[in-house]
Amino acid sequence: MGLKENNLVLYNTLSRKKEEFVPINPGFVGIYVCGPTVYGDSHLGHAKSYISFDVIVRYFRHLGYKVRYVQNITDVGHLQSDADEGEDKIAEQARLERLEPMEVVENYTRSYFEDMDVLNVLRPDISPRASGHIPEQVEMIQTLMEKGYAYEADGNVYFEVEKFKDYGKLSGRSVDEMREGHRVEVKSDKRNAADFALWKKADPTHLMRWNSPWGKGYPGWHLECSCMSNKYLGETFDIHGGGMENKFPHHESEIAQSEAANGKPFVKYWMHNNMVNVDGVKMGKSLGNFKTLKAALESYPPLAIRFFILTSHYRATLDFSETALQAAEKGLQKIYTVVEKVFTSKALSEKTDDAFEKEIEAYEAAFQEAMDDDFNTPRAIAATFDFIKKTASWIEREPDKLSVPTLEKLTSVLKSLLDDVLGLLPESFEKEETSSDKMDGVMELLISLRAQLRAEKNFALADEIRNKLTELGITLKDTREGTTWE
């Protein structure tokens, strides 16, 4: 299986420009994306990030690359406030819920995957946990100390930022700026306020602590990503992704740790997705406009949320609003209507329809061109709408003379692009839930009864049947060929 011909270009945050994608190992892509800290339910921001990278991974696979997708689960070390101060987020949540930290971790990890599953986000190939990689992290700290990049102070170990000359290359800051820019002078045993923790001492009241050469404690937040990406993807790998707000200090620190420890470049391409706003304002817990996925999923179908997210580019901010989401839902429905027609049509002619095959090929090309340009899903979707229109009229024009080979080709292209790449098609277009032979029989009866009423011009009663059915969530459609329901 060779690679599809492609001309993939992606925006590299490190160089601040679009670059041609050239994998380190031909045909193979190693990608690491910062996963969630599992101390609460996932929200729309998580959805945007993980749906974006899901499509990126799916597209690489579509092109024929063998992908290893690693996404961590942060279950320790992520502190609540000021750099390297404050309580561990998991520990705090455990205290609040009166649970073991690992119960909190387990609950929210499951909740996270549940939400991602319904959004049709494929699971990463490896979902390593920080707490499962303590020995690796201790080892890395030791390496950093041996090489002179880290120092111990009273059971804490810090990375000395001044020793790593490239610190700031990703986020575009200098250590000097950071020293001056620090708002609050934190009282600590750090040599420099910009230094960050590799290992934090924990007193016996801490619920999560492990043994280390520096006493009992727990690892710093940035360290896990360096360690686990190293372990599963190697010292240098292709793509590291995450949310923009993590560029600094998280990703900057990852680079420092990994490159200092390994003496090799850490990541070839950095990709950052933008944030979600709600009605023009940043979504945040303190602002009270926080949308958890579980809440959003009560009002909207999961694939409509997914579609909505993909109608804007991953590097653009996404402005969430009820009207925007409703618009997306309708648009997606329009695509479904035509796709369903395609999937259920019967073709009779063995002759290839050359003209329409050209249209199919043009669509594939337009779609791929859009995706090749830094995963431009909005453009790919626009191309889809254009094509969907043509498809609908192709089927309508001569339904009896549809070409078998052309319909087959059409079906497989739609499946490949809309389902495999964008992940937008439902499992099946069969009538869902209540559908059964019995139900079909009842509906047929009602429809024929209503047809009779309409023939007798008893529209009042006919409309009442339709209205009552609408209330039950069943829509009747009167077409020239007869009445259908869904």
Next chain:
RNA sequence: GGCGACGUACCCAAGUGGUUAAGGGAGAGGUCUGCAACAUCUUUAUCGUCGGUUCGAAUCCGACCGUCGCCUCCA
């Protein structure tokens, strides 16, 4: 205060130097329909402001205004 992104129609959102500025939603009008929904057709922008570069700019440069992000935990 420092760094960065963005500003395209009523809403969402592509386009980043050159024929009529994609696409979706909403609105309006027509076809279809007993009516409605569905479907379908038509229609709705000169691109934040001002100035510059250019034969030519939404697209490059500068200033200004505005929105947002990061600098502190956040996808």
